[in-house]
Amino acid sequence: MNVLCVDPSADERLETSAALDAAGFDTTACGSLDAARDVLATGAVAGVITEYDLPDGTGLELVERARERHPDVTGVLFTDAGFEEVDSDSFSGTVVEYVDKGAPGARDELVDLLSFGIDNRSQTSYPLPDDEDRRLNAVEAYVDDADALHDSLDRLTRIARALFDVDAATVGFIEAHHERFLACRGTDVDRLDREETICTHTILDEGPTVITDTREDPRFSSSEAIEAAGIRFYAGAPIRTPDGDAIGVFCLFGDEPRSFPERDRTLLSLLADEVMTGLDLRRRLREATEGADDE
């Protein structure tokens, strides 16, 4: 698991990195906001541990920057700065864990909190399903070969777009930090941060989620991503495994508010079920083939 450790003091940095490495993290360490920015640009980071006072900024600024690239990042301020020195007011919405560097056993506490935050993704700005780990395993088990799935899913989204007369229809699967789209009609998107998608919320509900006007829904009215994508209407039905895990969403959207009657909701759910039936058959076939190969 990649984590970034930022501390202007070389000794402190070394000691903290050693504690993180010993706990099994893959730690990249540096001493400034600028250097940290380069690290963040090169790859995914699950956690950021930072002093508050950096030579070219603050630790809160760093966590804010990190979340622009990796929204689910766990941020921990590991600092000897007192509360009166920390300008949290200017970063009032950043929200981090905090460990007082001077407290006894501080590095143990840091490792403990960071591990928990990353494992449970407890700093995301969206709720997670109850059994998220099992759900993620199911995504992996059913969605194994995107290319092979594409044609059949593409046909279904094409039918859906015509059937409901909407701008776009997609089939997306919700992975740990992203929604990955395997079929898109009327739009072209490969993957989106989970924080930015409405489908992230759809998988929490049993039936379809319908938003007749995104600007009237407090969950999405301030989302720049949804505004930029021109989405005003949304309808999504969870794609649920036989065990009940919602692994993805069959969704429709348009650039005008509209209603979506009960009959349409039922039809959309049928399409989501059809996707699941196809995935299930492929999985069984794969297992049977692998079993035959083993004999």
Add this chain to the structure above:
Amino acid sequence: MNEDAYGFDGLPIDPVRRGTSILVAGPSHAGTRELAYRMLAGDADEGVIILTTNTTAADVAAECETVGIEVSSDRMGIVDCLDADSSGVPARVLTVSSAQDLTGIGMRYSKLYSDFHSEGVDSIRTGLFSISTVLSLTELRTVSRFVHTLVGRVSKVGGLGVFLVDPAMHDERELRTISQFCDGRVDVRESHDGPELRSRGFLGGSSSWLSFEPLAAADR
């Protein structure tokens, strides 16, 4: 009572396992706030941390005394967003300049929790009074991250979280998102015979409305 659980004396709510966070939703006139305080009243060796967004630390301390929580610096911490004079309040009080500063509130909460924990206080009940104030000042996505982080901290250390909200102040979808971070929800309403509550979402919780006695009545 199971020592690994948090119980609620005098209330028709089953004990909950350690690490549980509960949304308490109801109008203030139905005694919801008093109920939330009573849910924080536990055994003498437990700690209590209250994050107060719209009441001074002094008033919080007074409300705690009313429901039988002993206010002492050994066991009680308050994060006060009103930045009022808290001299004379016999609890550990940390202040932030506004209820909008969720980063500052969270940091002070972490500090209090960590200090109590290192002093051997293993069971801590946390109250956030109230989410309604926070939601009226800050957009949902940020409040969500804040609540998620608090719930995570409560879960990690085996605490109890009690988050107060007045549903009348919020869109139902907003409320649902917040409740999705919590393990359970207690709804409160006023009936002809007095206040009633309904607990949902945790093991053993009854899904029917049950009456409970407000303290003033119980004392009589």
